[in-house]
Amino acid sequence: MFTGLVQAMGMVRWQTGDQSGRRMLIGGTPLVERLSVGDSVAVDGVCLTVAAKEGDGFAAQVGPETLARTTLGQLRPGDMVNLEPALRAGDPLGGHLVTGHVDTVGTIVAEAHEGEWRYVDIRYPSSFADYLAPQGSIAVDGVSLTIVSCTEDHFRIMLIPHTLAVTTLGRKSVGAAVNLEFDLIAKYICRLVRRYVGSANAH
Structure with missing residues (x-):
């Protein structure tokens, strides 16, 4: 973990x-x-x-x-x-729970600079759309980030100067592929809801 x-x-x-x-x-x-x-x-x-x-x-x-x-x-x-x-017992949980099991690969499709900050838009397969929400968490190339906004196949993140300096995201540009791991809790909730709805419809 x-x-x-x-x-x-x-x-x-x-x-x-x-x-x-x-x-x-x-x-x-x-x-x-x-x-x-x-x-x-x-x-x-x-x-x-x-x-x-x-x-x-x-x-x-x-x-x-x-x-x-x-x-x-x-x-x-x-x-x-x-x-x-890997996280050790007693270590601070400063980001969010990340398993290291990548769900899919996304592509950087746009970026915009605002002073030292950078907004990045990433395209991802729409089949994962239920796992994203504004202000939710996502891991991009292993970096815990907050989703600024999202649509059915794109989401936006904002990179602070520190993240740009100490991770490889500061070296990535439009067209680059990135590993995506969606929020673990969101995935389990979606699975439970789908099973519940499926069971209810069956009756």
Whole structure:
């Protein structure tokens, strides 16, 4: 479990394999000192397992399902990624509950600057529309953010200067793909309501 508060960025040093499975090394991060083999770590919002530690980085294995459902299959050596270690008992819950199980990939379609702040519009599959609400939470590339507004297939977020500086979102522009994880509580509520309505209609 994570909170969506990115604690560091890392760089993809190398990767091997193909779409049937890859192994990658993410380095240049001070987080490696607190990670152990077997630990969970969110990489651009995707929960991965530390398979090995090498120098100032760690190696992780990425399976075919993850490569197909997230942006990790698009990463290349030199790319920067957001990193967050798993939440520990007693840690502050400063963002919102994030599982690291990405729901889908969205695309940045517009951005507007207001001083040091940036508004970003992201297009997403309309089948997930029930999980979004204005002032609700969403994880974008592992970053916990508040939804400013939303439609059936777009939503808007606002990035503060700090987020732009300490996460990869400050490096993303129109056309970039981003990992999206919708609010866990919203997903469970929608599932329960659909089951209840379906049961009521059956009677």
